[in-house]
Amino acid sequence: MKQPFLDVKKISKTFHPGRDVQVQALVDISLTFNRGEFVVIYGPSGSGKTTLLNIMGGLDSPTAGDVLLDGERITGVEEKRLSRLRRDHIGFVFQAYNLIPVLTARENIEYVMQLQGRSRSECDHRTREVAEKLAIAELLDKLPGEMSGGQQQRVAVARAVASRPKLILADEPTANLDSKSAEGLMDMMQALNEDEGITIIFSSHDPLVIGKAKHSILLKDGQVAADEFPG
């Protein structure tokens, strides 16, 4: 049988926020994703979207279950290796304030590439390429504080995509944006998905945004309520 690109196997996550208090954030979740997919994870607040994305991205560890990225286990891996894995294979976009405030847009975009030890000219070239696609070429010398929220999110997406990861995980990337900026950002992410063939999984509870995905997963109380391919 063909191995899936991203394989989430029977993931459970229990938090212990206090003595004798348990929160079952994820319950026995199994999902598979193919390379090049454009996926949304949606569901009400508290349904476990962030927890699931964090576990799929190697930011958090599940209480039970495994995650395999391109056949490589990313659960139960020690932090040093995990950090390298995230750097080299996964791009992240968070809800807001993604950028390092003291670095310009260009420096933020180049940041992960520099962590990877890419050459100066490669960084330059790639930054120009992604800046073009995300329509932020004019913003490259600005600091995050000098940009609007939508512009900042585009720079964050540019950073995530610039290092050519296998997978981009975006946790409610449009939650803090007005609907026009949100739609713009989604269109650009979609274009990146199509142009570069990069797998993107994002979460949202905005119907407009959810509608853009070709694969949608509905979470309810930490369980998969629906796994569909509407597009």
Place this chain on the structure above:
Amino acid sequence: MFRTICRIAWASLARRLSRSVLVVVMISMSLWGLLLMEGIYDGMTEQMISNAIRSDSGQLSLFAPGFREDPGLNRLIMQDGEITELLAGDPRVKSFVRRLRQDGLAATAHYSRGVMIYGVDLATEKRQGRLDTYLTQGEYSFGEKKRGAIIGARLAEKLKVKIGRKLIVSAQNSEQEVSAVALTISGIVRTNNMGLDESAVFIDMDKARELFMTPAGVSQIIVILQAEKDIPAVQNTLGQHFPTLQILRWDELYPALMQGRVMMNGFNMVMSLLIFGVAGLGIFGVMLVSVLERLREFGIMLAIGTSFAQVRGIIFTESFILGFSGFVAGSLLGGATLFYFYRHGLDLTIFGEGLEEFGMDVITYAVIRTSYFTTAFIAVMLATFVSVLFPLRLLKKSNPIEAINKV
């Protein structure tokens, strides 16, 4: 990546400019003050030591056995010819003088006081300890007929004498009889060596031999070396050649002054500790706030693949920049001020009269040692290191994911 780390560290400090500047100023000001205190105290100590060495003890002094316990004309160094030959031929020796001395009495028409009469050779004394530079009145000479006397400043005050006045100097001679000589005061010296200033009467060596009726021998041979480090070795050599003589280092003759120098080393340590404390607390405050403010920022950096070592690198770099800037600024200020006081001296009378009574010079010339700066540097660097340990621990313990999710 190193460039990016430095860039982030630098920019983060610049972003919190007033706070960063405050810490740098705090470190540099305290370093400045402490360097100044250290250099000036050290200057005082060294000047007191130098005065004692130049005016009396030399770096090494030779005495006949028993002389120190019971000084007298019957306990003189008689082999001074051999010693002179040995010292003159030793390349480690810079200069040496011979003195003949005896307790006596100095009297004017109205006053009299117990004194210490020194028979000296002014020319060699000038080369040895630059005795001439201590002259405050009169001239550095005993006159053509060698009937002059150069006396200590405090003694001159007590006897109420001036240059040109007559002084009758009497002492017990080697025949156990009292003999006297009438001299004219030709010079007054202030050495800030209390013993000498209170009681010294320097007279011509030959005059002293006449007065004491001692045709041969000297009481004390005083040696100054080319280099301080050779003191023990030369002491050893002399001891081997002249086992019967008592050969004492300056610090054996003036143990209190040596304690002063030992105290300076302690002072240096205390100063370094203070600098460590000031720098440590200052940097700690800034870095703690800075790390707490940036939990989310560091969280995101960690999430996208920055290693903890690199984050630690950023925090250390920031701390280092603060500490190092403070060190450089403080050292430049302190070094420049000390250099000024090293060249021009500091007039201590602004702090009060009567310092001479403690054997201190009125003008103190600061000392500058590289050790001031190296120990301060080590202290500051240690402080930059230690002060971020707690913020780093805090960061390590805090959950970066939680920090990211908190919007």
